[in-house]
Amino acid sequence: EAQVTQNPRYLITVTGKKLTVTCSQNMNHEYMSWYRQDPGLGLRQIYYSMNVEVTDKGDVPEGYKVSRKEKRNFPLILESPSPNQTSLYFCASSRGKETQYFGPGTRLLVL
Amino acid sequence: QQQVKQSPQSLIVQKGGIPIINCAYENTAFDYFPWYQQFPGKGPALLIAIRPDVSEKKEGRFTISFNKSAKQFSLHIMDSQPGDSATYFCAAGGNAGNMLTFGGGTRLMVKP
Numbered sequence: 299e300a301q302v303t304q305n306p307r308y309l310i311t312v313t314g315k316k317l318t319v320t321c322s323q324n325m326n327h328e329y330m331s332w333y334r335q336d337p338g339l340g341l342r343q344i345y346y347s348m349n350v351e352v353t354d355k356g357d358v359p360e361g362y363k364v365s366r367k368e369k370r371n372f373p374l375i376l377e378s379p380s381p382n383q384t385s386l387y388f389c390a391s392s393r394g395k396e397t398q399y400f401g402p403g404t405r406l407l408v409l
Numbered sequence: 410q411q412q413v414k415q416s417p418q419s420l421i422v423q424k425g426g427i428p429i430i431n432c433a434y435e436n437t438a439f440d441y442f443p444w445y446q447q448f449p450g451k452g453p454a455l456l457i458a459i460r461p462d463v464s465e466k467k468e469g470r471f472t473i474s475f476n477k478s479a480k481q482f483s484l485h486i487m488d489s490q491p492g493d494s495a496t497y498f499c500a501a502g503g504n505a506g507n508m509l510t511f512g513g514g515t516r517l518m519v520k521p
Contacts, residue, residue, distance in 0.1 A: 302452070329424070331509075333511075338418065338429075338513050339513055340413075340415070340498055340511040340512050340513040340514045341453070341498060341500075341514075342510040342511070343508060343509065343510075348509065355421065357510070388452050388453070390452075396441065396443070396458065396502075397455050397458075398442075398509065400452030400453050400454065401452050402450075402451060402452055403450075403451075407510055
């Protein structure tokens with residue numbers, strides 16, 4: 299089954315404790331992205347990657363890091379999480395800019 | 410600053426009604442305008458998309474109307490059903506990588 303998987307689905311952490319949210323896709327897509335979803339603000343792109351070892355900032359990259367060492371994986375790293383990073387995070391993949399396939403989401407609470 | 414403005418934030422219609430969701434954009438470099446549908450606890454999924462060379466696109470009960478001069482586009486849902494209750498996002502994309510800029514979302518409720 300073609301899908302984008304994210305782990306964990308739910309995470310509660312404390313300020314400053316480094317965390318990683320994993321994302322994996324099995325569709326051999328070149329493009330992968332991370333978004334955060336906040337009420338009234340829609341989906342805002344954090345980072346995106348057009349291929350292995352190629353990443354670029356989206357609209358809200360501050361406080362986040364990504365890496366793309368393999369085509370299928372695109373982890374999101376929060377080196378020092380803060381409460382304003384409490385949000386619902388989505389990973390997405392696509393062959394180009396069209397038809398992005400989203401993962402099920404990761405709900406993060408930073409205390 | 411949001412480059413894609415979506416309205417209304419929420420919408421309640423009766424079954425069979427025609428909810429209309431509107432979006433406006435600023436960047437004239439946008440050339441791809443998709444709509445995504447999101448059910449609770451799920452990720453968004455592509456519903457329908459349009460390019461600026463056409464003014465309307467229909468897929469089943471869903472229609473996008475596009476007004477290039479006004480930089481606006483809208484989603485109409487014909488004969489709406491309770492199963493259409495979801496959050497809808499418009500988006501706009503240009504030539505920069507796979508950057509999609511999303512609107513703020515509309516929570517639609519269709520009452521039986």
